[in-house]
Amino acid sequence: MGKKSLPIHLYLELSHRILQHESIILTTHVGPDPDGIGSIVSLGRALQQLGKTVHIIIEEPLWYKYKYLDPEGSIFSLDDFLGKKTAVNFEESLLIVVDTHKLSRTGFKISSFLSPFKNIIFIDHHPNPVPTAMTASGVDHQHFIDEKAAATGEMIATLINTLGVTFDDVMALGLYTAILVDTNVFRYPSVTGNTHRLIAEFLDHGIPSHTAYNLINGAKKLTSMHLLGQILKNAQVGPLGLVAWIWIQESDLRDYNSELEDTHAYINNLLALEGVRIACMFRQDGPRLKLSMRSHGDIDVGEIAAQFGGGGHSHSAATVIEIPPNDSRENFIHDLILKLERQL
Numbered sequence: 001m002g003k004k005s006l007p008i009h010l011y012l013e014l015s016h017r018i019l020q021h022e023s024i025i026l027t028t029h030v031g032p033d034p035d036g037i038g039s040i041v042s043l044g045r046a047l048q049q050l051g052k053t054v055h056i057i058i059e060e061p062l063w064y065k066y067k068y069l070d071p072e073g074s075i076f077s078l079d080d081f082l083g084k085k086t087a088v089n090f091e092e093s094l095l096i097v098v099d100t101h102k103l104s105r106t107g108f109k110i111s112s113f114l115s116p117f118k119n120i121i122f123i124d125h126h127p128n129p130v131p132t133a134m135t136a137s138g139v140d141h142q143h144f145i146d147e148k149a150a151a152t153g154e155m156i157a158t159l160i161n162t163l164g165v166t167f168d169d170v171m172a173l174g175l176y177t178a179i180l181v182d183t184n185v186f187r188y189p190s191v192t193g194n195t196h197r198l199i200a201e202f203l204d205h206g207i208p209s210h211t212a213y214n215l216i217n218g219a220k221k222l223t224s225m226h227l228l229g230q231i232l233k234n235a236q237v238g239p240l241g242l243v244a245w246i247w248i249q250e251s252d253l254r255d256y257n258s259e260l261e262d263t264h265a266y267i268n269n270l271l272a273l274e275g276v277r278i279a280c281m282f283r284q285d286g287p288r289l290k291l292s293m294r295s296h297g298d299i300d301v302g303e304i305a306a307q308f309g310g311g312g313h314s315h316s317a318a319t320v321i322e323i324p325p326n327d328s329r330e331n332f333i334h335d336l337i338l339k340l341e342r343q344l
């Protein structure tokens with residue numbers, strides 16, 4: 001039983017590669033979640049302690065609800081960073097991209113800004129369709145990927161330990177929150193003894209777990225709670241009772257004075273339904289339909305999302321679907337749910 005994480009000698013090799021550079025730029029995917037934010041803030045602090053010059057840059061300013069994960073304001077939006085007129089040496093500096101393995105996922109503006117970098121390392125736990133185990137040591141020069149890691153934050157914690165840096169309060173809170181959110185509160189099969197050994201270290205160095213939990217899950221607005229009620233009221237279950245879904249409408253967000261980010265975790269409520277094995281959340285994405293999926297147990301929604309051109313983890317995945325012009329949205333969703341249920 002149990003999973004094998006990447007062996008420690010690969011982390012040593014990664015540390016060695018990172019430490020060869022004096023100047024390091026950190027970034028993560030657009031619309032960063034606590035995993036991306038906790039990872040860049042913590043790794044940035046660790047590298048600064050080691051005397052490195054670190055710049056953390058993301059596409060847009062940090063969402064206000066996540067600002068507590070960056071209490072010293074170390075993250076800059078691309079516009080703010082460019083406004084500082086800091087010189088960047090694209091030849092010598094190292095770019096580290098976390099929680100995604102594609103430069104394009106960092107955002108439209110920033111990916112073109114970052115593209116001249118000669119030295120790039122991606123640190124990620126999303127399944128990579130392109131095999132990356134290419135060097136003798138098992139990881140290629142760009143991609144340091146551990147699909148089995150519960151969160152990128154888990155990998156970053158191991159890296160920080162390998163670098164010999166002790167966690168401070170900010171790192172402990174950031175990395176704890178990264179794992180808390182990415183495992184849907186420790187309930188995914190990706191959680192292992194190793195995950196909890198790192199969690200124990202965060203608790204030793206940081207703030208209590210109930211405080212960390214409440215900062216992320218106990219700070220909802222009443223309007224968001226009402227929106228959740230409205231959306232769950234319209235939740236539906238497929239004819240076989242195996243797939244449940246909700247639909248997020250732009251007009252609901254407007255009516256309840258809420259933002260899309262507020263609805264991110266609504267889908268998890270559906271997994272509490274008896275017999276339901278897959279939870280789906282639909283929303284309009286321009287002319288297309290964005291479908292997010294969650295599962296528990298042994299249902300691999302990453303594989304299902306891949307059938308529709310998307311991807312993700314075994315228990316959390318997403319895709320964007322084109323509705324045929326001669327089909328209505330309601331019909332399309334109905335057929336899709338039935339198709340999913342018949343696969344189970």
Ligand SMILES: [Mn+2]
Nearest residue numbers: 035099152182
């Ligand atoms: Mn993640």
